[in-house]
Amino acid sequence: MDMLGGGLAAIGNTPLVRLGRLVPDGAAEVWVKLEGGNPTGSYKDRMAVSVLMSALERGDISAGDTIVEFTGGSTGTALAFVSGVLGMKFTAVFSDAFSHSKQQAMEAFGATVLIEKSVDGAITHELAERMKQRSLAIADQPGHYYADQFGSPDVRAGYHPMGREIAAALEGGLDVFCAAVGTGAAMMGTLDGLHESGLAPDAIALEPAESPLLTTGVSGGHKVEGIAVFPDPPFLDRSVIREVRTVAQDRAFEMCRRLAREEGIFGGGSTGLNVAAAIDIAVELGAGHRVVTLGCDNGAKYIGGHIYSPTA
Ligand SMILES: Cc1ncc(COP(=O)(O)O)c(C=O)c1O
The missing domain is CATH 3.40.50.1100 (Rossmann fold)
Incomplete structure (x- = not known):
C-alpha cells in the first residue's frame, strides 16, 4: 500500500x-x-483504507461504485473519506443514538447519511440489527458494495x-x-x-x-x-x-x-x-x-x- x-x-x-x-x-x-x-480523527481510517484498497486490488470495486455500511459514525467517516479519495461514493446507515456531529463529519467527506430511529437515544443490539438489515438491502443494488466492518478480514x-x-x-x-x-x-x-x-x-x-x-x-x-x-x-x-x-x-x-x-x-x-x-x-x-x-x-x-x- x-x-x-x-x-x-x-x-x-x-x-x-x-x-x-x-x-x-x-x-x-x-x-x-x-x-x-x-485524517478523520479516529483509528477507523486504518480499517477503511485496508478494506477499500484490498477490494480494489481484488477487482471487487471500481471508481464510481457506492460503498455501503451501517455505522455509529467513526467507521462511516473513515469510509466516506477513503471512498472519496478513491473516486467512489459512500452511503451510511446511521442513527440518532450517535452524535449529530458524526453525521455532519460523514457529510463533510461526501457521504449520503440515512437515519434509523433509536428508542430514547439508546444504543442497543435491536437498533444495530435494524441498521444492518437496511444497509444490506441497499448494498444489494448493482454498483453497490457492502464494506462489511463486522465480517471482512481486511478490517x-x-x-x-x-x-x-x-x-x-x-x-x-x-x-x-x-x-x-x-x-x-x-x-x-x-x-x-x-x-x-x-x-x-x-x-x-x-x-x-x-x-x-x-x-x-x-x-x-x-x-x-x-x-x-x-x-x-x-x-x-x-x-x-x-x-x-x-x-x-x-x-x-x-x-x-x-x-x-x-x-x-x-x-x-x-x-x-x-x-x-x-x-x-x-x-x-x-x-x-x-x-x-x-x-x-x-x-x-x-x-x-x-x-x-x-x-x-
Ligand atoms: C470511537 C470508537 N471506539 C472504539 C470502537 C471499537 O473498535 P472495534 O470495532 O475495532 O472494536 C469504535 C468502533 O466503531 C469506535 O467508533
Whole structure:
C-alpha cells in the first residue's frame, strides 16, 4: 500500500504517549496510542483504507461504485473519506443514538447519511440489527458494495500496523494491552501486529458495565459510542484474551474530562473507558511494568454532547 494519494498518506504513524499526572505513584507506566491524529480523527481510517484498497486490488470495486455500511459514525467517516479519495461514493446507515456531529463529519467527506430511529437515544443490539438489515438491502443494488466492518478480514488486517508501531516505539515491550471492543478488530489486529513483532502481552478486553455483553451476555442501553453492541464481536478471539473487564460508563466519561484537563489528551468515551481500565491495571501491576491502551479518536466530535457538557 505505498503510493497512497492525498490524505490516505497521512493514515497511521500516530504518537504513543505516556500518561503523567493521572497515574498514581507506584503504579505501572500507562501508554496511550493517540489515534485522533488520523485524517478523520479516529483509528477507523486504518480499517477503511485496508478494506477499500484490498477490494480494489481484488477487482471487487471500481471508481464510481457506492460503498455501503451501517455505522455509529467513526467507521462511516473513515469510509466516506477513503471512498472519496478513491473516486467512489459512500452511503451510511446511521442513527440518532450517535452524535449529530458524526453525521455532519460523514457529510463533510461526501457521504449520503440515512437515519434509523433509536428508542430514547439508546444504543442497543435491536437498533444495530435494524441498521444492518437496511444497509444490506441497499448494498444489494448493482454498483453497490457492502464494506462489511463486522465480517471482512481486511478490517482486522488494517490494524496490524498499529501493533507494529507500538512495538517499535516501546523498547523493552509491554506487560498488558487492554482495549474496549466493538467489532474487536482494533484490539485483535493490534495484537496481531504486536505478535508479528515478537511481543506477547496479556490482553484484556473492556466493555461498559451498563452493557456487559461479553461477561454476562446481557445487553443494556449505554452511551459509550462505538463499543458493546454485539453479544459475539466478530473479530474477538477469546482464546488469546486473558480476561474481560467492565468499567462503569460514568467513570469513562469522567476520565475523558480529566484526560483533557490534566493530560492534554482529548478523546471520546471509548478512550476514557480504555484509560480508566489501564490505570486500574497499572495500579494492580505496580512499578516496573507497562500497560498500553488505545486513544481511539479525537474528542472534537463529542463537544456539546453528554461527555464534555454533562449538564447541557
Ligand atoms: C470511537 C470508537 N471506539 C472504539 C470502537 C471499537 O473498535 P472495534 O470495532 O475495532 O472494536 C469504535 C468502533 O466503531 C469506535 O467508533
